[in-house]
Amino acid sequence: MVGTHWELVELSAVQREQAIAAVTDQFFNLEQFWHDSSGEALPLTEGLSDAQCQVVGRWPQVQVVVDFHHPHYPQGILRRSFQVFDEAGRVHLHSYAGINLMEDLDTGDLPEPGQAKDGVLRI
Template sequence: MTSNLPNPDIQSAWRELQQVTVLQPGGHARKVTVEGVPAFALDHGGSARVVLHDGAPATKSAGWGGRTYMYSYIGVPLGDELPDEIRPSGRDAERFDDQELFTAMETAVPRSPASPPAHAPISWDMVQLSDTEKEAAVKSVLREFDHLDHYWHSADGSTGPLARGLRDPLVEVNGQWPHTRVDVSFTHPHYPAGRLRRSIQVYDTAGRIRPATYASIHLMEDLDTMAPPSTEHARNGVQHI
């Protein structure tokens, strides 16, 4: 998502009116005017809302010379019918911080039972997704890993990779729905003789879209704050992490 966001130093760009296309149930597409930059759509089964970026992100200097960005969000209820305009100034709008947003998203996605039965009494009913929805799901994961070798931007215009030592990234889409995955591989000092790889499943076993929000940041944290698995289990020069 970061590659499509406005310049974080231009506050006004985060408040501009823009036209977005909303794909409604039944496959009908409709244009809606939105004040601000959309981030997510959440649907709790009767309480759908659009989550917008609440202005430009706050910035903080990082120890390695770059900047980190801290985003805040505001949710706008949609009501029973999709409005012609979505604005964050309504009285029902509510602000989110990152943790509140994660909590809202966790309650909005399907969950597996804590103790699933050994033999399911019925088989999965696969959801019906259009080609447009499938394409959008794949693109949303790909956007998470845009420009991994130039992910961070410093004030002097220089760039840095997502994580220290990450080089030569390769992002590939493999498999057909519902088994589509995005494979992200790269070279890294942890495994000089080969490549590290992370695979992101785009759909669950019923064919539903699995959000990959902040998947790139999770990868960075795994590389920077915890030891990747031993490379003794690498196969054909690739170690999965």
């Protein structure tokens, strides 16, 4: 409804930081996500490289943005964004965000590269 807004919940700085870390920690090192029986580090999914994770925005409009290269769109980057809080400042849970990203990449459940804008394909 136009003009409607939510009263913000009260979250301490520590609670906000913990909520953000719960998402960013899943993307800390996508290029060495798995380790095989010999100890070799492997990426989250085959072909993923040059991964970066950044936090953008101010509370409650904080997003975690993950950019990386992948063979699905070799001429640009793939990007997935996660809203950490809702409009009222409540925490969005993204418990399996990293695994969900892996499944989307492994199954090819991705937008067509022609949908990219300015070299970025949002997935």
